[in-house]
Amino acid sequence: MLKFTVRRLVQLVPILLGLSILVFVWVRALPGGPANALLGERASAQSIEEIRRELGLDRPVWVQYFSYMGRVVRFDLGTSISSRRPVLTEINERFPATVELSLAAMVFAVGVGVPLGFLAAKRYQDWFDQGSMVGSLLGVSVPVFFLGLVLKYVFAVKLGWLPSVGRETVTSTAPHPTGYYVLDSIVTLDPAALLDSVRHLILPAVALGTIPLAIVTRITRAAVLDVAGADYVRTARAKGMQPRVVDRRHILKNAMLPVATVIGLQTGLLLSGAILTETVFAWGGMGDWIYRAINNRDYAVIQGGILFLAIVFVVVNLLVDLSYAILDPRIRTR
Amino acid sequence: MSLAEVEAAELTLEGEETVGRLRDAWRRLLANKAAVVGMVLIVLFVLVGVTAPLLAPYSPTDNQFFDQIRPGYVPGPSLHHPLGIDQNGRDELSRVLYGARYSLVIGIVSTLFGMVFGLIVGTMSGTFGGWVDNLLMRLMDMMLAIPGLLFAIGVAALLGRSLTSVMIAIGVVNIPVFARLLRASMLSQREADYVLAARAVGVRRWRIVGAHILPNSLAPVLVQATLALATAIIDAAGLAFLGLGSADPGIPEWGRMLAETQAFLQRAPHLAIFPGLAIVVSVLGFNLLGDGLREALDPKFRR
Numbered sequence: 001m002l003k004f005t006v007r008r009l010v011q012l013v014p015i016l017l018g019l020s021i022l023v024f025v026w027v028r029a030l031p032g033g034p035a036n037a038l039l040g041e042r043a044s045a046q047s048i049e050e051i052r053r054e055l056g057l058d059r060p061v062w063v064q065y066f067s068y069m070g071r072v073v074r075f076d077l078g079t080s081i082s083s084r085r086p087v088l089t090e091i092n093e094r095f096p097a098t099v100e101l102s103l104a105a106m107v108f109a110v111g112v113g114v115p116l117g118f119l120a121a122k123r124y125q126d127w128f129d130q131g132s133m134v135g136s137l138l139g140v141s142v143p144v145f146f147l148g149l150v151l152k153y154v155f156a157v158k159l160g161w162l163p164s165v166g167r168e169t170v171t172s173t174a175p176h177p178t179g180y181y182v183l184d185s186i187v188t189l190d191p192a193a194l195l196d197s198v199r200h201l202i203l204p205a206v207a208l209g210t211i212p213l214a215i216v217t218r219i220t221r222a223a224v225l226d227v228a229g230a231d232y233v234r235t236a237r238a239k240g241m242q243p244r245v246v247d248r249r250h251i252l253k254n255a256m257l258p259v260a261t262v263i264g265l266q267t268g269l270l271l272s273g274a275i276l277t278e279t280v281f282a283w284g285g286m287g288d289w290i291y292r293a294i295n296n297r298d299y300a301v302i303q304g305g306i307l308f309l310a311i312v313f314v315v316v317n318l319l320v321d322l323s324y325a326i327l328d329p330r331i332r333t334r
Numbered sequence: 335m336s337l338a339e340v341e342a343a344e345l346t347l348e349g350e351e352t353v354g355r356l357r358d359a360w361r362r363l364l365a366n367k368a369a370v371v372g373m374v375l376i377v378l379f380v381l382v383g384v385t386a387p388l389l390a391p392y393s394p395t396d397n398q399f400f401d402q403i404r405p406g407y408v409p410g411p412s413l414h415h416p417l418g419i420d421q422n423g424r425d426e427l428s429r430v431l432y433g434a435r436y437s438l439v440i441g442i443v444s445t446l447f448g449m450v451f452g453l454i455v456g457t458m459s460g461t462f463g464g465w466v467d468n469l470l471m472r473l474m475d476m477m478l479a480i481p482g483l484l485f486a487i488g489v490a491a492l493l494g495r496s497l498t499s500v501m502i503a504i505g506v507v508n509i510p511v512f513a514r515l516l517r518a519s520m521l522s523q524r525e526a527d528y529v530l531a532a533r534a535v536g537v538r539r540w541r542i543v544g545a546h547i548l549p550n551s552l553a554p555v556l557v558q559a560t561l562a563l564a565t566a567i568i569d570a571a572g573l574a575f576l577g578l579g580s581a582d583p584g585i586p587e588w589g590r591m592l593a594e595t596q597a598f599l600q601r602a603p604h605l606a607i608f609p610g611l612a613i614v615v616s617v618l619g620f621n622l623l624g625d626g627l628r629e630a631l632d633p634k635f636r637r
Contacts, residue, residue: 019476032490136369137625141618143568145575146592146610153603275483276572290484291576294491306488310479 004325008318019310020072020303027302033057034081034297048138055081055299068303077308078300080293087304090289095308096179097167098285100272101277104201105209110263113213117220117259118252124225132217139214148207148280155203165282168193168199204281208274212266219262223255230254257327264320268313362630369626375619383434390428394586397422411604414488418604421595422584426605429586430612436587437616440501440570441563447505449559452512452599459513460520460551461543471517474510482507490573495581500573502567515558519551526550553631560624564617588613 035051036043052058056067071078077087120132156164167181168174174193176184182201185193227233228251236246275287282288286309293301363369382389411418417426455474461469477485486503493499523529524547532542570591573579579590588609595605 015472015475015479018472019479022476026488026492031494035383136616137621138614141564141568141621142614143571143575143589143617145572145608146606146613149592149596149599149606150610153599153606157600269481275487276575279576287484291487294487306480306484309481309484312478313481 001325005318005322012318015314016307016311020069020307021065023303023306024068025061027297027299028057028061030294032297032312034299036297038081046064046261055062072307077304080301081298082293082296082301087300090301091286091304091308093179094284094286094289097242097283098271098278100167100180100182100201101204101208101274101283101285102267104205105270105274106212106263106267108205108209109212109216109266113216114220114259115273117217117222118224118247118255120217120221121228122247129221132221136214136217139210142210143276144211145276145280147210148204148277151203151207152280163200164203167284168196169200169282172196204277204283208270208277212263212270215257215262215266220255220259223258224251227251227255255324257324261320261324262313262328264316264323268316268320271309271312271316346408359627359630361548363626365607366626366629368622369630372619372622372624375615376623378455379434379616379619380438382431383438386431386435390425390431392425392428394424394429394432395584418602420591420605421598421602426608429591430588430608431610432586433588433612434616436497436585437567437570437613439568440497440504441620444570445506445508445559446563447502448508448562449512449555451505452509453516453555454514455509456520457543459517459540460524460547467517467636470513474513477507477510485571486569486573487576487578489502490578493503497580500579503573503578504569507563507569508566511562512555512558515554516551519554520547523547523550529607556577557624557628557631560620560627561620564620564624567613567617567620 014113022040033048033052033059034055035048038051049058056064068078075088077091079086080090083090084117116132123129152164155162165170173195174181174185174190174196175188177187178184180195182194185191187241233246233250236250237243274283274285277283280290280292286305290302290305290309292298293305410414415425415427417430420426420429455470458632480488480597486507489503489506490499493502520543529542529546532546537545571587571592574589575593576585579585579587591609592606592613595602598605
């Protein structure tokens, strides 16, 4: 197990190094540059040259790369040119927002998807099963930003039940020691802040969680169908075990293996892929931030942000593989 | 029998089997109601895209009804304009109909782009193995380590604002998906008995790959292509929504129409709903068909 983990970690190093080079070269190949973005279109060639020298962009690319990587290994990701704050500080503020949103979306997806998929499999090929399958295909066919807009229109604009943007009411003065607003309100024992942050979380979480919900439902259904035909299930039934106990102990437990994998992979995707949801709901997370940095040619933010997300993504995927090995002893022996 | 005759006999056998299997899959596809609905939606979508100039009652780009718009008021659906007028005085129905063309072209071109390059990489990987395989797959891993939409945004930003760059951006994201799929499929075929037989009678490597392994590995690729088309339409709309589509502001592209009407959501929700529904319906068509294809081509479901 340890050997397996170490080998997988070692395999990640060249991938991430290669990726850092690709991203580094790519931002420098983008048309325009930070100097143009800072000074606007009418800037003189001379002032652009000055800024470029100030930012060290006049040096050969490989010199820039090595000096950048030299700082990265000391946990210095540079400074954003638009906010003039360290990239790591901004990640510290924004990553919790994205994590909170992704986890809420996953709670929604798993909480609804697993029971739905289980029921669909139990009622194989009747109206409920077919309805949930068509529903799940519909779920993956709706663009997340369209769903976000519709939810916003119905529940925020028309009904006025839930807030439409942000993570908390603008006038809120609740303290944020961890940056995870829901957790913060629990830590500070503030029920009003808890209600406020949960209310802000609902619409974006539903919008972001719909595609994972559809996928979790389908995988659960397929896995349950697969397991329900197994010999040990028949044996358990034959020896007169209660159907409910068979469902829980034999079917659901074994069906959870593929479901756990999908949950993990989807969480990795959400952590890094919530750009559109964050834009629609002005969430202030990572995706939205990197997207704006690309438009502003904010090199430090783009490089640091993408590298950070890529690391999170591959680490989550690694954890998924490891958890799979823990859940399924057959894999460990290899 | 000479070697050539053995090879020929073996090839015909293989050929017949493939045809039989395809006919079988087609029959199972037609028996699947959801897949048939998907096919109908796709045919409608393609028809609308192709015949948009004939179907559309007005020009999709001319602001000819601007005089009907008052501050804070955009006319909704009426007899003359079944889907209403947009915020710039254009007939919404005409714009939605023309929008089908853009989604169709972007979807097909970007999927083909990803598929062709993915197939090249996957075939090389699956055929050569060794360090070629290792190098190519690590490259694919790198591409997969960046979240898809972010990757597409990056490529689109690099290439500048145009429909072509959107298509390339979405296509590039698909390359590793197709490459890995084909490679895995080829690897499992490589050990099959008929490949061993072909090798035993001395058929050359590229011939085995081209005539035996590749055709038999394509089923999952076909399924993936249908599903990728669905995703491509969504992603193209997403890029346009973020302002990365064509530089032409009047273009009736569904994602852009949605993005532009965000500010009017309260007063004119129909402007967001119709292009949004158009995306959902066309994407649903490809998803239904892709799902049906997967079941039809999967040996597990063969009875």
